[in-house]
Amino acid sequence: MLKLISMLATGIPAVIGGLIAFLGRKAGVAAASIASFVIITMGLILCLNAILQALLAMLVIPAWLANSIGLFIPINWSACLAAIVSSKICRAAYEMAKFKIVAINNAS
Numbered sequence: 286m287l288k289l290i291s292m293l294a295t296g297i298p299a300v301i302g303g304l305i306a307f308l309g310r311k312a313g314v315a316a317a318s319i320a321s322f323v324i325i326t327m328g329l330i331l332c333l334n335a336i337l338q339a340l341l342a343m344l345v346i347p348a349w350l351a352n353s354i355g356l357f358i359p360i361n362w363s364a365c366l367a368a369i370v371s372s373k374i375c376r377a378a379y380e381m382a383k384f385k386i387v388a389i390n391n392a393s
Contacts, residue, residue: 314390315390318386318387318389318390321382321386322383322386325379325382325383325386326379328379328382329375329376329378329379332371332375332378333372333375336368336371336372336375337368339364339368340361340364340365340367340368343361343364
């Protein structure tokens with residue numbers, strides 16, 4: 286009987302300690318995943334904001350030039366195309382980072 290009591294007295298704290306360590310590790314991975322998602326989302330927002338700010342800085346043109354060229358193509362066509370391509374690159378980088386975070390989270 287004494288051996289049973291001593292086994293329970295040492296075994297139960299060991300099981301509780303292992304459970305706390307397991308939950309702590311899972312909570313740490315979850316917190317790191319959430320923090321990573323927040324960081325890459327903020328990076329995506331900053332990237333798109335920088336692209337749009339650069340595009341808006343180039344919108345001032347003379348009216349006579351805008352009227353003549355604007356009949357065929359928009360005057361800021363190259364800037365718009367660059368903004369679209371840059372936005373797609375930012376989105377692809379975001380998706381790749383998100384995939385890596387999910388893969389690391391699922392691995393542990």
